[in-house]
Amino acid sequence: MKTNILARDTVPPITLPPDKTLLDMLYYMKLTRELEFRIERKLYRQGKIVGGVYVGRGQEAIAVGSCIDLRQDDAVCPSHRDMGAFLIRGMTLRTILAQYMGRKTGATKGKDSNMHMGDLSKNLVAFVSMLGDNVPVAAGIGLSFKMRGQDRVALCFFGDGATSRGDWHEGINMASVFKVPVVFICNNNQYAYSTPLERQMAVENVADRAEAYGMPGEIIDGNDIVAVWDAASRAIERARSGHGPALIECKTFRMTGHSAHDDAGYVPHELFEFWKERDPIHRFEQLLTDRGLTTPTAIEELQQRINFEIDEAIQAAEKDPLPEPADCLRDVYFEGTEE
Amino acid sequence: MAVTTYVEAIRQGIWEEMEKDERVFVIGEDVGIYGGAFKVTAGMLERFGEWRIIDTPISESGIVGAAIGAALMGMRPVAEMQFADFISCAFDQITNFAAKCRYRWGAGIPIVVRGPSGGGVHGGPFHSQNPEMYFVHTPGLKVVCPATAYDAKGLIKAAIRDPDPVIYFEHKFLYRRVKEELPTDDFVVPIGKAAIRRKGADITIVTYGAMVYTALDAAKELEKEGIDLEIIDLRSLLPFDKEAVLDSVRKTNKVILLHEDTQIGGFAGELAAIISEEAFEYLDGPIRRITAPNTPVPYSPPLEEFFLPKVSDVIRVARELYAY
Numbered sequence: 001m002k003t004n005i006l007a008r009d010t011v012p013p014i015t016l017p018p019d020k021t022l023l024d025m026l027y028y029m030k031l032t033r034e035l036e037f038r039i040e041r042k043l044y045r046q047g048k049i050v051g052g053v054y055v056g057r058g059q060e061a062i063a064v065g066s067c068i069d070l071r072q073d074d075a076v077c078p079s080h081r082d083m084g085a086f087l088i089r090g091m092t093l094r095t096i097l098a099q100y101m102g103r104k105t106g107a108t109k110g111k112d113s114n115m116h117m118g119d120l121s122k123n124l125v126a127f128v129s130m131l132g133d134n135v136p137v138a139a140g141i142g143l144s145f146k147m148r149g150q151d152r153v154a155l156c157f158f159g160d161g162a163t164s165r166g167d168w169h170e171g172i173n174m175a176s177v178f179k180v181p182v183v184f185i186c187n188n189n190q191y192a193y194s195t196p197l198e199r200q201m202a203v204e205n206v207a208d209r210a211e212a213y214g215m216p217g218e219i220i221d222g223n224d225i226v227a228v229w230d231a232a233s234r235a236i237e238r239a240r241s242g243h244g245p246a247l248i249e250c251k252t253f254r255m256t257g258h259s260a261h262d263d264a265g266y267v268p269h270e271l272f273e274f275w276k277e278r279d280p281i282h283r284f285e286q287l288l289t290d291r292g293l294t295t296p297t298a299i300e301e302l303q304q305r306i307n308f309e310i311d312e313a314i315q316a317a318e319k320d321p322l323p324e325p326a327d328c329l330r331d332v333y334f335e336g337t338e339e
Numbered sequence: 340m341a342v343t344t345y346v347e348a349i350r351q352g353i354w355e356e357m358e359k360d361e362r363v364f365v366i367g368e369d370v371g372i373y374g375g376a377f378k379v380t381a382g383m384l385e386r387f388g389e390w391r392i393i394d395t396p397i398s399e400s401g402i403v404g405a406a407i408g409a410a411l412m413g414m415r416p417v418a419e420m421q422f423a424d425f426i427s428c429a430f431d432q433i434t435n436f437a438a439k440c441r442y443r444w445g446a447g448i449p450i451v452v453r454g455p456s457g458g459g460v461h462g463g464p465f466h467s468q469n470p471e472m473y474f475v476h477t478p479g480l481k482v483v484c485p486a487t488a489y490d491a492k493g494l495i496k497a498a499i500r501d502p503d504p505v506i507y508f509e510h511k512f513l514y515r516r517v518k519e520e521l522p523t524d525d526f527v528v529p530i531g532k533a534a535i536r537r538k539g540a541d542i543t544i545v546t547y548g549a550m551v552y553t554a555l556d557a558a559k560e561l562e563k564e565g566i567d568l569e570i571i572d573l574r575s576l577l578p579f580d581k582e583a584v585l586d587s588v589r590k591t592n593k594v595i596l597l598h599e600d601t602q603i604g605g606f607a608g609e610l611a612a613i614i615s616e617e618a619f620e621y622l623d624g625p626i627r628r629i630t631a632p633n634t635p636v637p638y639s640p641p642l643e644e645f646f647l648p649k650v651s652d653v654i655r656v657a658r659e660l661y662a663y
């Protein structure tokens with residue numbers, strides 16, 4: 001069993017974010033986990049969600065820690081285990097749940113499923129299933145910022161498996177050649193579906209790939225939200241001030257099967273045990289409690305509040321209308337008179 | 340009015356749109372310093388600077404992906420494929436990302452992907468293809484194939500202004516062989532409208548791209564025998580001008596579908612289906628197709644000449660159909 005995965009020294013976080021940010025992080029991580037629990041373990045099993053369901057259980061620190069300090073005019077290209085990004089950018093629970101339940105009020109009006117949500121008004125770019133495709137797109141977003149002299153930044157997310165795609169390499173190379181303001185964030189959860197990392201790449205770390213493109217690559221403990229926040233903040237600041245893209249590899253673990261139908265029988269049991277000890281939410285709760293920022297009672301109250309918010313959103317989304325069959329024909333092309 | 344070549348018409352169209360709209364930029368391989376492999380972007384670097392005429396690494400998927408990203412942020416990118424053949428390397432970004440964004444989440448992707456297609460210049464299997472049908476089969480895209488300098492300019496301008504992704508196939512055989520006087524004022528050619536290149540009474544030929552000229556040459560010969568062809572230049576394949584085709588077929592009652600692309604899965608098959616569905620009772624003879632054979636585009640002159648539909652093919656088929 002390979003558990004010593006932080007092969008390089010991690011940069012110890014120098015400062016913590018402000019208390020308000022720390023508490024927001026806790027909220028969004030817990031909200032992500034509960035929402036995905038309901039989606040995967042309740043609504044999906046109740047047959048209320050059809051099709052595929054992918055969650056990021058155990059990886060919540062990555063999207064939350066990296067998106068929490070973004071500006072509204074920055075852009076985010078999430079991947080399929082980055083629910084926190086949608087929540088932080090302001091997509092409502094109801095819109096998200098309606099999306100999963102195929103409602104007309106969902107982010108894609110029933111046209112697409114699960115994580116394939118986007119909203120240009122929030123600079124949230126919808127993921128396509130083809131892994132790695134969002135990497136050149138993020139490079140282009142960064143390019144458009146740079147061309148216009150804007151100090152905006154784009155964040156782009158993907159898993160370890162996606163880094164084997166040609167598009168990933170084309171996009172990373174272009175981003176580096178053009179020195180665009182994009183921060184690439186890999187959740188290295190050690191598996192791509194059933195394929196372990198050593199079948200995915202002959203290098204030890206995803207970050208090793210960055211060097212070949214002349215881009216800094218940093219490895220961090222992806223289950224330590226402060227480490228994620230710290231590395232992302234530095235990379236975002238660097239990109240914003242014109243020093244180009246960076247790659248952050250967040251070592252983590254997928255605490256479920258690949259999707260709701262997969263029991264992950266191919267993952268050694270000890271690995272789950274090992275990573276359970278390193279659960280990003282429990283660790284962070286401990287940290288905040290130790291620092292006197294929260295208490296077990298306050299954490300319980302927070303959980304109740306989250307449960308309530310999600311209950312309400314589920315009820316609302318369930319009552320939302322399904323699309324009309326003939327909506328199938330709409331919006332293939334622009335239908336208005338002026339965009 | 341000056342005489343303008345087809346290639347210069349494309350250049351002018353892009354240039355004028357860049358002057359008019361600062362969101363428009365060009366991205367591709369060797370488009371800047373070199374001015375493009377066929378000089379479509381010559382002089383633009385000097386005028387617009389390196390952030391609007393962007394030389395890229397050899398990364399077709401990266402180029403189209405970057406164009407999509409920039410379009411999402413409000414830009415109007417024109418992505419060049421050095422040869423249309425290389426568009427296969429960007430297939431996924433075009434068909435899965437660009438084509439489906441509006442349908443999925445309401446995000447329009449106003450990009451143009453353009454490149455030189457077609458044979459007749461001994462380019463061989465990888466520099467002569469007609470890849471239009473891969474994209475015609477993809478809802479969400481628009482596909483245009485201009486045949487004249489006027490259309491080349493009017494369609495590139497329409498494509499740049501269009502709110503959806505447009506694949507613009509220019510025919511490299513026509514680049515410097517076709518020229519005409521162009522109006523000096525701003526004009527566009529609407530996407531989805533065909534042009535009648537020759538009015539005639541006996542047989543309709545529906546075609547596009549370089550084959551327009553093959554049909555016109557055949558019409559001149561056939562005229563001497565009293566066979567009067569009507570020639571429809573589709574100009575756009577997706578969407579295409581169904582009414583123009585059906586109107587003509589209803590008038591002449593006979594139709595030949597002609598294209599340089601190969602036969603199986605070619606546009607002629609689609610047209611044949613629509614004509615038989617919607618104008619069957621007007622037909623006085625079989626719908627005939629003239630296309631390239633189902634092979635890659637070969638290199639050696641006798642092979643390529645065999646491959647490309649010829650004036651003599653059109654004359655032969657027209658005579659047969661006329662006599663029917």
Ligand SMILES: Cc1ncc(C[n+]2csc(CCOP(=O)(O)OP(=O)(O)O)c2C)c(N)n1
Pocket residue numbers: 081129130131158159160161162163165187189191192193254258
């Ligand atoms: C190009 C492509 N091939 C195959 C798939 C099917 N697929 C979906 S997720 C997945 C594994 C992805 O692994 P990774 O990128 O490491 O992300 P993770 O799921 O581990 O977060 C695969 C093979 C896909 N979506 N896209």
